[in-house]
Amino acid sequence: MNWQQLIEDRNRFFWFLHIGGWIGFAFVHFLGSLLHDLRDVFVWVILFRAYAGALISLPLRYIYQKAWNLSPLKIALVVIVSSYAAALVWQVVNNITFWEIYKYGYRPDFWLLYTQYSVWSFYIMLAWSGLYFGIKYYQMLQQERQKVLKANNIANQAQLKMLRYQLNPHFLFNTLNAISTLILIDENKNANAMVTKLSEFLRYSLDKDPMKKVTVAQELAALQLYLDIEKVRFEEKLQLKFEIQNNCQKALLPSMILQPLAENAIKYAIAAREEGGTISVKVSRFANDLQLEISDNGPGAEIVNGNLYREKGVGLANTRERLATLYRDYSLVVSDNVPSGVKVNIRIPFQTESE
Incomplete structure (x- = not known):
């Protein structure tokens, strides 16, 4: 014991x-x-x-x-x-x-x-009584503290699940709308490819517990599924670039944390330009931190106090809330990419499954 x-x-x-x-x-x-x-x-x-x-x-x-x-x-x-x-x-x-x-x-x-000498004995018994009540009150406070922590944990879990599942309808609407468009213009082959990729992506999304973290390798596989769906839609207009350090493959991060950022880049950088563009994904380790970066070479956007002026959806706000719920020490910085576009940097503690 x-x-x-x-x-x-x-x-x-x-x-x-x-x-x-x-x-x-x-x-x-x-x-x-x-x-x-x-x-x-x-x-x-x-x-x-x-x-x-x-x-x-x-x-x-x-x-x-x-x-x-x-x-x-x-x-x-x-x-x-x-x-x-x-x-x-x-x-x-x-x-x-x-x-x-x-x-x-x-x-x-x-x-x-x-x-x-009974007064001396009285002091001893009084001290025993004081210790009894002090320890009993301490135990009660510890129990109340455990209850509060448990209640906060349940509330955080509920919030995380809400934030995570909020992404699926948002992404699903955009993808189904794209599939509908492909069908209307008789692009049945491309529409069928998107449906296949969509089913794989949704299967992955449903299989992963929103409360559990995944490895970088798993998260990148899910991101690749999403980007493959968009590749069917944009074809050569969408170019991808990945730079992943080998020592980061087994690092842990929240599941589906990169997808909404990539979705923003596609919506405001790739779809907004006739010639399309490139989305770059970088994952590296610096000291005890895991650094994630998603950038595009699109037209850029007005950035005010680390927030995109164009951001009106749930993507960036959702990501901030999830990170704030999961980590005490984290950062999410939005900045201008050079020479053009927007760059999002995320820093979280470097963790692996063995820790």
Whole structure:
């Protein structure tokens, strides 16, 4: 059993602290006795005191459990009264033990002397009570914290799924519209090729869990499927260029993170020019970061505060939201490409399946 499991198991954790605390009390008391010239038999007195303290303080746990839902003032009153009552009993036992073992059956002249030094015992019991309530409140706060984290995690998962599945209808509409156009102009061969590629792409999209990351190799394969669909539509007007570092093939990234960026490039750079253009995809590693870049050589666009003025769809905004949900440290920068076009750079932590 690890420490986390021990802390989460309240009953086991209580016994661990209760027994460990009284063992510690005996050890500290023993070290203190070394400062005085006491006989060896005093060790038995120390052991009996710790043992009696462990037994007498134990009922306090059940008293405090009953009083847990009372008002703070009543709880404080219960703690003081219970601690003093337990301390009084403990001190009487301590005195009797000390007199019987260390002083060989000594008896005091007045019965109230049996309770002498009970204030010192009261402080010990009060400290035990304070630790009990402090640890119990800490456990409650940890449980509430776990509930909040779990609720936030569920909310993030729901948001991620919404953002991810938002892409499919958006992309599907554009592709079906292109297929419809090809059919209308009797380009049945091209339309059939697009339908085939579309089915492969959608199968990949549905097979991949939106909550799980994929490798760069898998993401590029999905991107290639999408671009193959567009190649049927644009033919030679669409040129592709890939630069992928070998050490990045197994790096992890969110699934379908590149497709909406490529779709933007096709819509505003390739389709907007009669001669078409080139889409470049670069993946590299820099220190502990994975760098992704998609650029085009189209007519460009007005960039204001890192956002495209032309961007009115879900592509770029969707990508930003997904990255913000998945990573604490990331960047998405939109800039002008040289000599023309737009460039989108994404930086995320470099992770692999083994990490």
